[in-house]
């Protein structure tokens with residue numbers, strides 16, 4: 299199987315700051331690749347290089363096997379993109395907005411607007427003014443513009459940014475349909491792992507310009523660590539008792555006690571007994587899996603989980 303997108307030691311420096319630092323990735327055709335990083339990690343810079351909008355300082359990138367060189371119009375035929383919050387003419391309908399875009403993109407097929415509306419389930423909204431669309435449908439309209447010329451590759455910068463949970467689900471289902479049923483390769487950037495982990499087949503994590511981890515979505519659950527979550531009526535006293543008894547723990551963002559110590563996780567009954575003997579019976583004592591956001595932060599900071607709670 300060929301690669302839709304490949305980068306080789308791709309680097310972009312701005313006045314000595316490496317916004318993207320030696321990133322090499324390979325994305326198989328028809329898959330969805332999630333590119334994750336905090337704000338300022340280098341995601342947009344990477345996307346701009348993939349689209350030939352800015353020139354790499356070092357390294358190279360390839361779309362469908364062809365090297366991307368700046369201002370090479372041939373890659374636009376293969377690629378559709380949405381690099382910022384999609385803007386539409388608010389007073390015009392969905393159809394009118396798409397029709398303008400069809401002409402701007404020199405798409406000759408007059409059926410293209412109808413086809414893309416069908417594909418994106420926008421047909422029911424074609425006569426609705428853009429300003430009256432839900433956020434999810436406004437995002438669909440943005441993606442529709444990117445798909446008008448039937449590209450094989452779709453590049454989306456933070457496509458779920460600002461969407462409510464229903465809108466996120468809508469976009470997620472749409473992207474899965476495009477990849478699974480239409481063979482489109484999708485590169486999607488985000489700073490929210492949990493939002494895109496359900497959609498993508500592979501995840502690349504970027505931090506300070508560097509690709510710090512790459513995992514298949516299927517492997518993600520296996521990488522998550524377990525922790526024991528403890529809640530009593532007097533967590534401060536319970537925490538002191540645990541420390542005196544040799545347990546390491548920290549407070550989570552809800553004010554509960556958490557321990558990643560294997561002895562605590564394997565034998566929570568010992569902790570339950572200890573707390574009860576000291577009149578601090580637990581009202582909650584559960585072994586839980588680290589959530590995806592915590593995993594993401596653990597990887598990008600390179601710190602132990604214990605230190606992450608200051609950030610979370």
Ligand SMILES: Nc1ncnc2c1ncn2[C@@H]1O[C@H](COP(=O)(O)OP(=O)(O)OP(=O)(O)O)[C@@H](O)[C@H]1O
Nearest residue numbers: 312316317318335336337338339340341342343344
């Ligand atoms: N044109 C530029 N000139 C100088 N520095 C830049 C330029 N573009 C980006 N940077 C810097 O490069 C780094 C990466 O920025 P980039 O926009 O790629 O990050 P990002 O992951 O997309 O973040 P965000 O989600 O906030 O857009 C940041 O430190 C940013 O300030």
